[in-house]
Amino acid sequence: MSPALEAVKAALTLFEFTVDDAARATYGHDESDMGDFLPDLIVFPRDTAQVKAVIDVCRQQGVPLTPVAGRSGKSGGSLPVQGGVSMSLERLNRVLAFNPADLTITVEPGVLLKDLQATVEAKGLFYPPDPNSAEWCTLGGNVAENAGGPRALKYGVTRDYVLGLEWVTPAGEVLKVGKQTMKGVAGYDLVGLFVGSEGTLGVATAITLKLLPLPRAVMTALLPFASVTDAAAAVSQVLLEGLLPRCLELLDDVAIAAIADRFPFPAGCGACIIAEVDGGSTEGVFAELTRLSEVASRCGALDTLLAQDRDQREKLWAARRLVSPSLRAVKKFKFSEDIVVPRSRVPEAIARFKQVGRELDLTVATYGHAGDGNLHTNVLYAGPHERPRVDQALARIMEITVELGGTITGEHGVGIAKKRFLSLELSPAVMNCQRNLKVFFDPQVLFNPGKIFPER
Numbered sequence: 001m002s003p004a005l006e007a008v009k010a011a012l013t014l015f016e017f018t019v020d021d022a023a024r025a026t027y028g029h030d031e032s033d034m035g036d037f038l039p040d041l042i043v044f045p046r047d048t049a050q051v052k053a054v055i056d057v058c059r060q061q062g063v064p065l066t067p068v069a070g071r072s073g074k075s076g077g078s079l080p081v082q083g084g085v086s087m088s089l090e091r092l093n094r095v096l097a098f099n100p101a102d103l104t105i106t107v108e109p110g111v112l113l114k115d116l117q118a119t120v121e122a123k124g125l126f127y128p129p130d131p132n133s134a135e136w137c138t139l140g141g142n143v144a145e146n147a148g149g150p151r152a153l154k155y156g157v158t159r160d161y162v163l164g165l166e167w168v169t170p171a172g173e174v175l176k177v178g179k180q181t182m183k184g185v186a187g188y189d190l191v192g193l194f195v196g197s198e199g200t201l202g203v204a205t206a207i208t209l210k211l212l213p214l215p216r217a218v219m220t221a222l223l224p225f226a227s228v229t230d231a232a233a234a235v236s237q238v239l240l241e242g243l244l245p246r247c248l249e250l251l252d253d254v255a256i257a258a259i260a261d262r263f264p265f266p267a268g269c270g271a272c273i274i275a276e277v278d279g280g281s282t283e284g285v286f287a288e289l290t291r292l293s294e295v296a297s298r299c300g301a302l303d304t305l306l307a308q309d310r311d312q313r314e315k316l317w318a319a320r321r322l323v324s325p326s327l328r329a330v331k332k333f334k335f336s337e338d339i340v341v342p343r344s345r346v347p348e349a350i351a352r353f354k355q356v357g358r359e360l361d362l363t364v365a366t367y368g369h370a371g372d373g374n375l376h377t378n379v380l381y382a383g384p385h386e387r388p389r390v391d392q393a394l395a396r397i398m399e400i401t402v403e404l405g406g407t408i409t410g411e412h413g414v415g416i417a418k419k420r421f422l423s424l425e426l427s428p429a430v431m432n433c434q435r436n437l438k439v440f441f442d443p444q445v446l447f448n449p450g451k452i453f454p455e456r
C-alpha cells in the first residue's frame with residue numbers, strides 16, 4: 001500500500017472498512033462486462049458526516065475515490081479504474097421522511113429500489129421508475145445513472161421524480177439542492193446536473209422523490225408476432241394512434257429463443273411485445289388494451305394473450321427479466337447496449353443491427369423499451385478470440401444509432417463502456433464545456449476518475 005493510502009487507512013480507523021481480498025474482488029466487478037478493477041480499500045460510511053470525512057481525507061492525500069452501490073451498473077461507473085478507495089453507500093439505507101399527504105419521500109441513497117416501491121405502494125402511492133434490476137439496485141445508483149425502465153414510456157425517468165438532493169461535492173461541501181415542493185425554479189437546476197452525473201460530481205446522501213397516486217387498474221398482455229419487423233412497426237403505430245400504454249417492451253427472435261424453455265411462447269412466435277396499460281378503472285384500461293390489440297393485429301400480431309391475474313402478470317415480467325441473464329447461456333459473453341433512436345426509426349435500427357451481426361458473423365439480440373425507442377442491443381460472443389469483430393460491431397451499432405438521430409446511451413450511462421463513442425454524439429465544444437464542469441467540481445480529478453470522457 002502506498003504511503004498516501006496508508007494515511008487514508010489510518011484516518012479511517014473509526015470507520016468500517018475492509019482491505020480483504022474477497023471483498024476487493026467483489027467491489028471490483030459490476031454488470032458491465034468491462035473487466036475487474038480492484039479497489040485498495042472499501043469503506044462503508046453510515047451517514048453524511050462520514051461520507052464527507054472520507055471524501056476530505058482522500059482529497060487531502062491525493063487518493064482516487066469511487067462511489068459504489070448495488071453494482072448492477074452496466075457501463076462500469078462503479079469500477080475504481082485507478083484503484084484507491086471504493087466508498088460503498090449500502091449502509092446509508094434509511095427512509096428519512098415519508099409524507100403521503102405531500103406525495104413525497106426522502107431516503108438515503110442505499111435504499112433498494114424494490115424496498116422503496118413496497119414502502120410507497122403500501123400507502124397507495126406510486127414511484128414509477130422501474131429498472132429491471134429493482135431487486136438489487138439502489139436509489140443512489142438510480143440517481144447517478146438517471147435510470148429508466150419499461151414504465152418510462154408513460155412516466156419518464158428518475159430525473160422526473162427527484163425534487164431535491166443532499167449532495168457532498170468532491171471538495172467536501174455538503175449542499176442541499178432542489179426543493180421539497182412540486183414546483184420551484186429558484187437558481188440554476190443543480191438537481192438536473194447531478195442526476196445522471198454517473199458518480200463523477202459527488203455523492204447523493206439524501207434524495208427527495210416525488211410520488212404519484214397508485215393507478216387503480218393495470219393490465220398486461222403478450223402480443224406475439226411472426227417477425228421483429230412487424231412487432232417494431234406495431235410499436236410505432238400504437239403510439240401514432242393516440243394510445244399511451246405504460247410499457248411497450250419488445251423481444252426479438254434471439255431473446256425469445258433464449259427464454260423459450262422457461263416461458264410458453266405460442267407457436268410461430270418470432271418476436272413479441274409485452275404491453276401494459278394502467279388507469280383509474282378496469283373498464284377504461286380494458287377498453288384501451290382492446291384498442292391496442294386491434295392496432296397490433298392490423299400490424300401482424302398473431303394474438304393478444306391477456307394476463308388473467310397478478311400472478312400471470314408477474315410471470316410475464318419475470319420472463320422479460322430473464323432475457324438478459326439467459327442470453328449468457330446462448331454465448332458466454334455479451335455487450336449489452338442501451339441505445340435510443342427516434343421511435344419511427346426503431347424498425348430500421350433493428351434491421352441494420354441484425355445486418356451488422358450477419359456481416360461480422362456474430363449473434364445480435366435486440367430487446368427492451370421499444371416504446372420510447374430505447375433498445376438493448378446485445379452482441380453475443382463465445383470468447384476473447386471474437387473480440388476484434390465484437391468491437392467492430394459495437395462501433396457500427398453506435399454509428400448507425402447516431403446516424404438515425406439517436407443517442408449512444410439511454411439509461412446505462414457512458415462510464416467506461418461507451419466513452420470511446422462519446423465524440424460521435426457530442427461536439428468538441430460541448431465535450432469541452434462538460435470537461436470544464438467536471439474540473440470545476442473536482443480540480444484534482446480524483447473523484448471517480450477515468451469515466452465518461454475519452455482520454456485526450
Ligand SMILES: Cc1cc2nc3c(=O)[nH]c(=O)nc-3n(C[C@H](O)[C@H](O)[C@H](O)COP(=O)(O)OP(=O)(O)OC[C@H]3O[C@@H](n4cnc5c(N)ncnc54)[C@H](O)[C@@H]3O)c2cc1C
Pocket residue numbers: 030031066067068069070071072073074076077078089109130131132133136137138139140141142143144145146147148149150198199200202203204205324325411412448
Ligand atoms: C439485469 C439488469 C437489468 C437492468 N435494467 C435496467 C433498466 O431497465 N433501466 C436502467 O436504467 N438500468 C438498468 N440496469 C442498470 C443498473 O441497474 C442501473 O444503472 C442502476 O441505476 C445502478 O444502480 P446500482 O445501485 O447498482 O449502482 P452501481 O452500479 O453500484 O453504481 C452505478 C453508478 O452510480 C454511482 N453511485 C452509486 N451510488 C451513488 C451515490 N449515492 N451518489 C453518487 N453516485 C453514486 C457509482 O459511482 C456508479 O457510477 C440494469 C442492470 C441489470 C444488471
